[in-house]
Amino acid sequence: MYRDLIIIGVRMNEAHPSAPGDVRAFNVRTGALAWSFHTIPHPGEPGHETWPADAWTHFGGANCWAGMALDAERGIVYVPTGSAAYDFFGADRPGANLYANSLLALDAATGARKWHFQTVHHDLWDRDLPAPPNLFTLERDGRRIPAVAQITKSAHVFVFNRETGEPLHPIEERLFPMSDLPGEITSGTQPIPLRPPAFSRQAMTYADVTDLSKAAQAAVLDRFERARSAGQFIPPSRQGTIVFPGFDGGGEWGGAAVDPQGVMYVNASEMPWILQMVDLAEHGGATRSARMLYARNCLHCHGVQRQGDPLKVYPPLLDLSRRMKRDEARAVIKDGKNLMPAFAQLTEGQLDELVTYVMSAADAPPAASAPKADPAAAPEFTHTGYNRFLDPEGYPAVKPPWGTLTAIDLNQGEIKWQRTLGELPELTARGIPPTGTENYGGPVVTAGGLVFIAATRDEKIRAFSADTGEKLWEAALPAGGYATPATYAAEGRQYLVIAAGGGKMGTQ
Numbered sequence: 112m113y114r115d116l117i118i119i120g121v122r123m124n125e126a127h128p129s130a131p132g133d134v135r136a137f138n139v140r141t142g143a144l145a146w147s148f149h150t151i152p153h154p155g156e157p158g159h160e161t162w163p164a165d166a167w168t169h170f171g172g173a174n175c176w177a178g179m180a181l182d183a184e185r186g187i188v189y190v191p192t193g194s195a196a197y198d199f200f201g202a203d204r205p206g207a208n209l210y211a212n213s214l215l216a217l218d219a220a221t222g223a224r225k226w227h228f229q230t231v232h233h234d235l236w237d238r239d240l241p242a243p244p245n246l247f248t249l250e251r252d253g254r255r256i257p258a259v260a261q262i263t264k265s266a267h268v269f270v271f272n273r274e275t276g277e278p279l280h281p282i283e284e285r286l287f288p289m290s291d292l293p294g295e296i297t298s299g300t301q302p303i304p305l306r307p308p309a310f311s312r313q314a315m316t317y318a319d320v321t322d323l324s325k326a327a328q329a330a331v332l333d334r335f336e337r338a339r340s341a342g343q344f345i346p347p348s349r350q351g352t353i354v355f356p357g358f359d360g361g362g363e364w365g366g367a368a369v370d371p372q373g374v375m376y377v378n379a380s381e382m383p384w385i386l387q388m389v390d391l392a393e394h395g396g397a398t399r400s401a402r403m404l405y406a407r408n409c410l411h412c413h414g415v416q417r418q419g420d421p422l423k424v425y426p427p428l429l430d431l432s433r434r435m436k437r438d439e440a441r442a443v444i445k446d447g448k449n450l451m452p453a454f455a456q457l458t459e460g461q462l463d464e465l466v467t468y469v470m471s472a473a474d475a476p477p478a479a480s481a482p483k484a485d486p487a488a489a490p491e492f493t494h495t496g497y498n499r500f501l502d503p504e505g506y507p508a509v510k511p512p513w514g515t516l517t518a519i520d521l522n523q524g525e526i527k528w529q530r531t532l533g534e535l536p537e538l539t540a541r542g543i544p545p546t547g548t549e550n551y552g553g554p555v556v557t558a559g560g561l562v563f564i565a566a567t568r569d570e571k572i573r574a575f576s577a578d579t580g581e582k583l584w585e586a587a588l589p590a591g592g593y594a595t596p597a598t599y600a601a602e603g604r605q606y607l608v609i610a611a612g613g614g615k616m617g618t619q
Contacts, residue, residue: 120175132174306524365553565592
């Protein structure tokens with residue numbers, strides 16, 4: 112909220128077709144649209160040259176779903192954006208693709224751009240900016256500088272002067288490999304902060320391969336040796352590219368906390384994922400069919416074999432006819448439900464074809480296929496799903512830690528401390544030290560020097576010393592606390608509250 116304006120982002124499909132992620136402000140008294148910022152620039156607007164000329168008419172994404180931060184005194188709203196659609200293949204959107212993957216500083220009253228910084232050029236890794244930035248005051252040489260810090264899924268922290276956009280720690284445009292997928296033109300460089308250092312590992316190497324057991328190590332090595340693994344921004348590939356930290360971070364939607372001394376507290380997951388591309392042109396040509404509709408709209412979530420994902424975030428479809436009536440499945444596809452977006456663009460005939468296909472247990476799913484007709488048609492490649500890289504027991508394919516909590520001195524650009532976050536009791540019982548777990552939900556820091564965070568798969572909430580990182584206490588929750596806590600005072604007493612709803616990482 113800024114004066115009489117409510118400023119909002121939007122959520123949309125991350126595949127084709129998708130709407131552009133314009134940021135809008137509405138007058139709360141009249142309901143009138145006050146301003147709109149085009150995250151896919153129109154002709155004549157700065158950044159238009161970083162897209163195909165007509166991209167603004169049919170490309171989508173570049174949206175703010177994670178939330179914003181407002182400097183009310185200066186009248187500036189800071190807007191983090193996500194990647195352009197389609198997330199993992201961009202042959203149809205050559206260029207850097209502003210203002211996707213950018214931190215935007217906009218005039219809160221008018222929507223005019225004051226400055227921006229793009230954290231990923233021509234994103235192919237789903238590196239949305241995952242959380243609102245943090246506003247704080249940076250201390251340097253006796254000066255107090257209004258600053259803004261943005262965390263990323265790749266576990267970097269970008270720090271800027273809030274007013275000018277000047278980086279307050281050095282950032283290097285580093286060379287990275289080009290794609291070998293036909294038609295794909297990756298950016299030759301990506302911006303990497305030199306300080307602070309990344310708060311998660313940046314590449315999975317042979318030394319990182321799990322050693323929980325010999326069987327787990329052998330299985331992981333077999334897949335690891337057939338994939339590409341050389342760190343950040345290695346292009347997607349047919350054989351599979353290891354994205355580490357994974358699609359969910361590193362830093363993620365829980366965000367970070369910053370205290371008045373300029374120390375950031377941020378949690379991270381250290382889970383590798385495998386991004387594998389499938390060539391659509393090799394599977395069925397350009398005619399519309401149920402198989403192609405599935406490949407275009409469903410495959411990247413529900414899998415090549417309709418198997419879903421191991422944690423059942425995206426459910427399997429092989430036995431759908433036992434769990435859902437045809438009319439119910441049709442309604443979910445058309446209107447969306449929970450995490451699933453609506454596919455209202457499908458015709459009645461296409462809906463009937465797709466429902467018949469996903470309700471059938473006999474027809475083997477396609478490797479991939481997709482229709483191509485209009486400018487927003489599906490790309491030449493799709494990915495095989497959001498696949499965590501796990502060992503045969505379902506644990507991450509890398510050695511621990513799998514979850515961390517880190518304190519970063521933003522004034523100096525240095526890590527102050529890092530602690531393992533979370534525990535899996537069944538592994539502790541096997542004599543394995545606490546490993547940390549994948550985690551969702553951020554921390555809160557108090558003036559009394561405490562950091563509170565839940566977020567972990569073991570469904571606990573914990574308190575840490577902000578100064579040393581020592582764990583002070585932990586308590587079980589009735590369900591996973593995959594949210595950021597809040598703290599408040601009433602009648603002279605301070606309270607801590609968290610929404611404990613579960614529902615992530617296979618927990619209830």
